Amino acid sequence: xxxxxxxxxxxxxxxxxxxxxxxxxxxxxxxxxxxxxxxxxxxxxxxxxxxxxxxxxxxxxxxxxxxxxxxxxxxxxxxxxxxxxxxxxxxxxxxxxxxxxxxxxxxxxxxxxxxxxxxxxxxxxxxxxxxxxxxxxxxxxxxxxxxxxxxxxxxxxxxxxxxxxxxxxxxxxxxxxxxxxxxxxxxxxxxxxxxxxxxxxxxxxxxxxxxxxxxxxxxxxxxxxxxxxxxxxxxxxxxxxxxxxxxxxxxxxxxxxxxxxxxxxxxxxxxxxxxxxxxxxxxxxxxxxxxxxxxxxxxxxxxxxxxxxxxxxxxxxxxxxxxxxxxxxxxxxxxxx
Amino acid sequence: xxxxxxxxxxxxxxxxxxxxxxxxxxxxxxxxxxxxxxxxxxxxxxxxxxxxxxxxxxxxxxxxxxxxxxxxxxxxxxxxxxxxxxxxxxxxxxxxxxxxxxxxxxxxxxxxxxxxxxxxxxxxxxxxxxxxxxxxxxxxxxxxxxxxxxxxxxxxxxxxxxxxxxxxxxxxxxxxxxxxxxxxxxxxxxxxxxxxxxxxxxxxxxxxxxxxxxxxxxxxxxxxxxxxxxxxxxxxxxxxxxxxxxxxxxxxxxxxxxxxxxxxxxxxxxxxxxxxxxxxxxxxxxxxxxxxxxxxxxxxxxxxxxxxxxxxxxx
Numbered sequence: 001x002x003x004x005x006x007x008x009x010x011x012x013x014x015x016x017x018x019x020x021x022x023x024x025x026x027x028x029x030x031x032x033x034x035x036x037x038x039x040x041x042x043x044x045x046x047x048x049x050x051x052x053x054x055x056x057x058x059x060x061x062x063x064x065x066x067x068x069x070x071x072x073x074x075x076x077x078x079x080x081x082x083x084x085x086x087x088x089x090x091x092x093x094x095x096x097x098x099x100x101x102x103x104x105x106x107x108x109x110x111x112x113x114x115x116x117x118x119x120x121x122x123x124x125x126x127x128x129x130x131x132x133x134x135x136x137x138x139x140x141x142x143x144x145x146x147x148x149x150x151x152x153x154x155x156x157x158x159x160x161x162x163x164x165x166x167x168x169x170x171x172x173x174x175x176x177x178x179x180x181x182x183x184x185x186x187x188x189x190x191x192x193x194x195x196x197x198x199x200x201x202x203x204x205x206x207x208x209x210x211x212x213x214x215x216x217x218x219x220x221x222x223x224x225x226x227x228x229x230x231x232x233x234x235x236x237x238x239x240x241x242x243x244x245x246x247x248x249x250x251x252x253x254x255x256x257x258x259x260x261x262x263x264x265x266x267x268x269x270x271x272x273x274x275x276x277x278x279x280x281x282x283x284x285x286x287x288x289x290x291x292x293x294x295x296x297x298x299x300x301x302x303x304x305x306x307x308x309x310x311x312x313x314x315x316x317x318x319x320x321x322x323x324x325x326x327x328x329x330x331x332x333x334x335x336x337x
Numbered sequence: 338x339x340x341x342x343x344x345x346x347x348x349x350x351x352x353x354x355x356x357x358x359x360x361x362x363x364x365x366x367x368x369x370x371x372x373x374x375x376x377x378x379x380x381x382x383x384x385x386x387x388x389x390x391x392x393x394x395x396x397x398x399x400x401x402x403x404x405x406x407x408x409x410x411x412x413x414x415x416x417x418x419x420x421x422x423x424x425x426x427x428x429x430x431x432x433x434x435x436x437x438x439x440x441x442x443x444x445x446x447x448x449x450x451x452x453x454x455x456x457x458x459x460x461x462x463x464x465x466x467x468x469x470x471x472x473x474x475x476x477x478x479x480x481x482x483x484x485x486x487x488x489x490x491x492x493x494x495x496x497x498x499x500x501x502x503x504x505x506x507x508x509x510x511x512x513x514x515x516x517x518x519x520x521x522x523x524x525x526x527x528x529x530x531x532x533x534x535x536x537x538x539x540x541x542x543x544x545x546x547x548x549x550x551x552x553x554x555x556x557x558x559x560x561x562x563x564x565x566x567x568x569x570x571x572x573x574x575x576x577x578x579x580x581x582x583x584x585x586x587x588x589x590x591x592x593x594x595x596x597x598x599x600x601x602x603x604x605x606x607x608x609x610x611x612x613x614x615x616x617x618x619x620x621x622x623x624x625x626x627x628x629x630x631x632x633x634x635x636x637x638x639x640x641x642x643x644x645x646x647x648x649x650x651x652x
Contacts, residue, residue: 059484062652072380081486086380089484093477099408111400112487114393140411156481163380166484193379 147178466547
């Protein structure tokens with residue numbers, strides 16, 4: 001039985017009705033996802049939302065209980081080896097051998113991709129030079145910093161330029177500079193035609209890198225679209241800073257009535273944020289008048305475009321920083337209740 | 338527009354393409370140059386023939402063997418460390434307890450002990466393999482390998498064979514030390530070589546046991562704690578003292594312990610046997626056959642188990 005030829009115009013990733021259950025936990029429920037070739041898709045969600053499970057299924061590591069998934073035109077369950085020839089994968093750990101050098105790690109991966117000893121050597125040298133790891137190339141990975149290790153890990157997934165690259169939280173725990181390095185690598189790859197699916201808890205990462213964002217919560221896809229579309233789908237962001245924290249309750253009542261959304265309080269900053277329902281305009285004079293009528297003394301009132309944090313809040317009813325995944329997102333502190 | 342559409346020439350489904358239904362260890366892989374090197378459309382790869390897959394399986398195993406060998410090259414201290422356990426045992430049993438231990442026959446206790454220590458090296462294959470496999474599984478290395486088009490069994494064979502090479506060096510050092518201390522193989526070179534081969538075979542067996550258990554455990558710290566249990570496993574044997582004097586129930590366990598069969602076989606082939614007293618269990622009466630049978634049985638159980646654990650890790 002030969003694997004089927006790829007359909008003539010297949011998207012890089014096509015997921016239809018994937019279910020996955022681990023014991024009592026429903027990890028993914030009826031997931032649909034299409035990622036066009038040459039784009040970056042950001043899979044966004046809190047810890048436990050099912051992001052990693054989705055990536056593992058697409059990278060042939062985990063089998064779905066139901067549904068179909070195609071990567072680079074091949075079914076991940078029926079033809080995993082054809083998929084494996086076409087993907088790169090960097091999981092949540094820096095999966096590099098610590099007891100050998102960075103150069104040796106890349107050569108090993110090259111050999112396993114059947115480039116031959118000489119081809120693997122050449123490719124390793126190219127990558128080390130291109131991604132600025134030449135100085136550390138012959139040091140043991142054990143001596144690398146976390147950022148360098150992670151960079152090596154991502155580079156290791158590029159030894160054979162993959163048609164589809166999976167990155168599971170590629171920048172979690174990295175300093176801003178290392179994050180920027182990884183972002184640069186991703187952008188370069190995409191400019192060469194690679195399709196990238198990355199999971200992230202960082203909203204700004206998704207905002208900056210992704211053409212499309214899929215928001216997962218409790219194993220379900222709750223929204224999908226470009227960052228702009230997602231932001232447009234919710235209304236105006238209202239932010240009020242108070243003179244007195246005691247008035248947060250009164251202000252919350254005003255904002256709730258005005259926006260239809262659920263206001264989020266930031267006690268120490270005496271700040272309160274709400275996002276209006278779509279199609280429900282909020283005007284500044286009305287807001288000021290209502291606050292005044294409620295006896296709330298506002299130091300600062302601002303209306304603006306929602307951030308992805310606000311999108312997340314509106315979609316899931318809680319800030320991205322809620323729950324186990326503390327410390328998420330750029331503006332997480334600003335919207336933390 | 339998709340840029341991933343394979344061109345007609347290299348369409349993966351054409352002419353005898355690979356079939357991942359054909360075998361448990363389908364080996365894909367670009368048979369020519371990497372797409373990254375040629376600038377061909379990403380994802381457009383030629384099919385891999387059956388012969389190509391066999392070739393790749395060998396090169397995959399070799400690549401992963403190299404990984405282990407490089408690891409030891411950067412940390413030669415590990416080889417010295419793996420000599421420490423048998424050396425400590427040699428000191429404690431050969432020179433401390435041994436001064437009070439009498440074994441039947443003319444030869445001294447150390448003559449009896451040395452093949453036991455060689456066997457200890459063979460039996461200790463469980464520990465490094467188990468912690469290594471658990472570390473790979475815990476740190477995502479196993480997952481990374483599993484997303485690559487490599488043969489599942491070749492990946493593990495490479496590691497176990499590489500460990501065997503290192504173990505052979507360790508065994509050679511201990512053999513040299515034994516000779517320096519006066520231990521001798523009395524029955525000729527060919528029987529001595531057979532003894533060494535048997536010891537290495539058993540090391541290969543314990544490597545596979547370790548890899549299987551390590552992948553099943555999946556956590557380095559747990560594996561490290563469990564590896565302490567290998568010690569009693571090696572003690573309830575004839576490695577240090579003959580089984581004759583043990584209480585009956587313990588004696589049964591010791592005599593049916595595969596490690597005992599290997600130690601007895603090594604003594605048999607090296608000509609270091611002591612005259613037995615009472616009737617011993619079948620494995621010790623036929624030590625070479627028993628050691629080979631145990632090895633075959635354990636490999637038949639643990640190779641499929643390890644390959645399966647690798648292929649389904651985290652599934």
